[in-house]
Amino acid sequence: MGESDKFIDVLTDDFGVIEISVRGARKGTSKSSSATQLFAYSLFCVNKRGERYYLNSIEPIKIFYGLRENIDRLSLAMYFADIIKFTVSSESPSGNILRLFLNSLHMLESEKRDETLIKAIFELRIMTKLGFMPSIAVCEDCAVYEAEKFFFILDAGILKCGNCASEIGQSSRVYALTPSTLKAMRHIVFADLDNIFSFNLKGESLKILEQITEEYLILHIDIRLKTLDFYKQLKA
Numbered sequence: 105m106g107e108s109d110k111f112i113d114v115l116t117d118d119f120g121v122i123e124i125s126v127r128g129a130r131k132g133t134s135k136s137s138s139a140t141q142l143f144a145y146s147l148f149c150v151n152k153r154g155e156r157y158y159l160n161s162i163e164p165i166k167i168f169y170g171l172r173e174n175i176d177r178l179s180l181a182m183y184f185a186d187i188i189k190f191t192v193s194s195e196s197p198s199g200n201i202l203r204l205f206l207n208s209l210h211m212l213e214s215e216k217r218d219e220t221l222i223k224a225i226f227e228l229r230i231m232t233k234l235g236f237m238p239s240i241a242v243c244e245d246c247a248v249y250e251a252e253k254f255f256f257i258l259d260a261g262i263l264k265c266g267n268c269a270s271e272i273g274q275s276s277r278v279y280a281l282t283p284s285t286l287k288a289m290r291h292i293v294f295a296d297l298d299n300i301f302s303f304n305l306k307g308e309s310l311k312i313l314e315q316i317t318e319e320y321l322i323l324h325i326d327i328r329l330k331t332l333d334f335y336k337q338l339k340a
């Protein structure tokens with residue numbers, strides 16, 4: 105907007121995603137330029153006139169500079185931001201999505217976990233926050249918690265044990281789960297947000313989880329995200 109001004113999208117706790125007009129943001133000397141950049145966690149003081157927010161003053165709290173050192177992790181952070189932008193409504197509380205995002209950016213920056221695991225955790229947990237919590241506590245039909253085999257039916261977001269799986273319709277997208285994948289999914293959905301990254305997963309179990317969370321998200325939010333395409337191109 106103009107030569108030195110810009111609009112930024114800001115994820116807030118109380119008002120969802122809002123657009124804020126920032127004056128002089130592109131001038132190098134502006135204090136607001138670093139605190140309003142991508143992946144800056146800041147304290148915003150704004151004025152509201154009509155439907156618009158205007159930046160009054162700003163204090164940076166944490167800027168995730170480290171993300172820029174790794175293009176894969178940076179592109180994942182952009183993908184997370186994209187999901188938030190397209191799914192979190194404005195003018196209503198965002199229900200801990202800010203905290204999920206901050207924790208995820210921290211994990212990406214600190215490189216303490218495999219980035220594909222961070223991606224899967226973010227995808228599945230944000231879906232539960234957006235009202236698409238899958239029903240994975242017990243088998244949908246017979247309510248067993250433990251069984252030799254479990255299947256996840258993606259369209260319905262439900263779990264079926266091996267005994268009840270013959271009822272699955274032909275058109276459903278079905279994943280056979282390893283015990284570790286199911287345990288991970290239950291953890292991601294039910295664990296306290298601060299403990300959500302406190303497990304690890306590898307090999308085939310991680311691969312199944314990755315496929316499920318990405319496909320589950322895309323199926324339900326139904327938007328083609330270019331940032332996801334970009335990330336996948338990088339990985340290819």
Ligand SMILES: [Zn+2]
Nearest residue numbers: 243246265268
């Ligand atoms: Zn069953």
